[in-house]
Amino acid sequence: MDTLHLTTSQEDIETAARILRQGGLVAMPTETVYGLAANALDEEAVSSIFVAKGRPSDNPLIVHISSVEDIERYSLVSSFPEKARKLANAFWPGPLTIIMPKSESVPSVVTGGLDSVAVRFPSHPAAQALISRAGCPLAAPSANLSGSPSPTTAEHVSKDLEGRVHAIMDGGPAQVGLESTVITLCTEPPTLLRPGGVTLEQLRDVLGQVDLSDAVLNKLNEGAQAPSPGMKYRHYAPKAKVYLVKAEDDTFRDFLSSKDKNSTVALCYDEDVPHLSVHTLPLGEKNDYTTQAHNLFSALRSADEIPGTQVVYVRCPDTEGVGMALFNRLIRAAGFEVIDLE
Ligand code: TXA
Ligand code: MG
Numbered sequence: 001m002d003t004l005h006l007t008t009s010q011e012d013i014e015t016a017a018r019i020l021r022q023g024g025l026v027a028m029p030t031e032t033v034y035g036l037a038a039n040a041l042d043e044e045a046v047s048s049i050f051v052a053k054g055r056p057s058d059n060p061l062i063v064h065i066s067s068v069e070d071i072e073r074y075s076l077v078s079s080f081p082e083k084a085r086k087l088a089n090a091f092w093p094g095p096l097t098i099i100m101p102k103s104e105s106v107p108s109v110v111t112g113g114l115d116s117v118a119v120r121f122p123s124h125p126a127a128q129a130l131i132s133r134a135g136c137p138l139a140a141p142s143a144n145l146s147g148s149p150s151p152t153t154a155e156h157v158s159k160d161l162e163g164r165v166h167a168i169m170d171g172g173p174a175q176v177g178l179e180s181t182v183i184t185l186c187t188e189p190p191t192l193l194r195p196g197g198v199t200l201e202q203l204r205d206v207l208g209q210v211d212l213s214d215a216v217l218n219k220l221n222e223g224a225q226a227p228s229p230g231m232k233y234r235h236y237a238p239k240a241k242v243y244l245v246k247a248e249d250d251t252f253r254d255f256l257s258s259k260d261k262n263s264t265v266a267l268c269y270d271e272d273v274p275h276l277s278v279h280t281l282p283l284g285e286k287n288d289y290t291t292q293a294h295n296l297f298s299a300l301r302s303a304d305e306i307p308g309t310q311v312v313y314v315r316c317p318d319t320e321g322v323g324m325a326l327f328n329r330l331i332r333a334a335g336f337e338v339i340d341l342e
């Protein structure tokens with residue numbers, strides 16, 4: 001198929017909304033990463049998302065809304081817990097996905113057969129306008145081919161999905177740069193399943209006790225049941241081999257000084273750049289996790305575009321604040337391979 005390239009003009013939003021109402025696929029900008037959207041209540045449209053991405057069908061999708069009232073309007077949940085209201089007040093619209101008990105109205109193709117549904121109210125104005133003009137909730141995973149890093153620009157989407165989707169809407173670079181935080185209210189206490197722009201500390205401030213799923217920071221044991229199916233798949237991985245390196249500044253720089261300049265790339269801090277002779281892809285200043293998050297997926301994609309790249313060494317972040325989300329993505333990109341020099 002020919003992929004239509006759209007802006008966020010009102011006219012283009014109407015065009016995209018029409019495509020969605022007719023059961024088509026539209027890649028839309030959000031503040032986290034680009035999403036590949038379809039009408040969440042149209043089974044056939046939702047099924048085509050899995051085909052376009054090459055995504056396993058047991059991996060459930062997030063349902064996107066453009067107001068808290070949409071949850072009731074489209075009767076998405078069988079109950080709207082008090083804790084969901086608190087989270088919505090504190091973090092919506094924004095980079096938080098809340099998992100709640102699902103209603104009959106949500107097709108099981110959306111939830112991978114689970115009896116819960118993931119809901120998010122994004123803050124990107126174009127996403128909000130598109131959802132409300134489409135007149136339906138939108139199921140949308142990240143708009144990448146399954147297994148590659150999530151897209152943070154319309155160009156990334158086009159690299160992966162040109163010719164596989166009806167339209168790509170360019171809404172500029174994604175502000176957060178990492179996928180939303182995912183919390184489930186189907187456990188007591190609630191459990192953080194995927195860290196993102198909303199941090200564990202912020203969630204605990206609002207809800208009190210929040211558990212951290214083991215799979216966030218550790219590799220699942222062979223055969224263990226993933227609390228969130230997405231966690232069991234290989235993710236975010238460039239074609240080059242990625243290693244996380246746990247080391248102080250000088251140790252990291254010394255370690256890299258012995259590496260082959262033509263095949264090695266360092267995903268590092270701005271402060272490292274003058275001290276390294278291998279190819280560098282700086283993510284931001286050492287203590288600025290927000291900027292590092294914004295740049296991470298773009299850097300992982302760029303690593304593959306540097307001719308000759310075979311190995312990528314990445315500085316290992318702490319797991320505080322947004323650092324937890326960075327660590328969670330990087331440890332998967334690295335297939336859990338950590339070089340510990342501390
Ligand atoms: O920021 C985001 O969340 C982006 C944008 C487009 O909104 N979307 C996104 O979707 O990252 P996706 O499909 O790449 O990731 C959704 C994650 C997956 O790990 C999936 O397994 C999990 O959420 N998930 C969805 N529904 C779930 C459910 N009912 N129970 C447990 N995990 C669920
Ligand atoms: Mg994804």
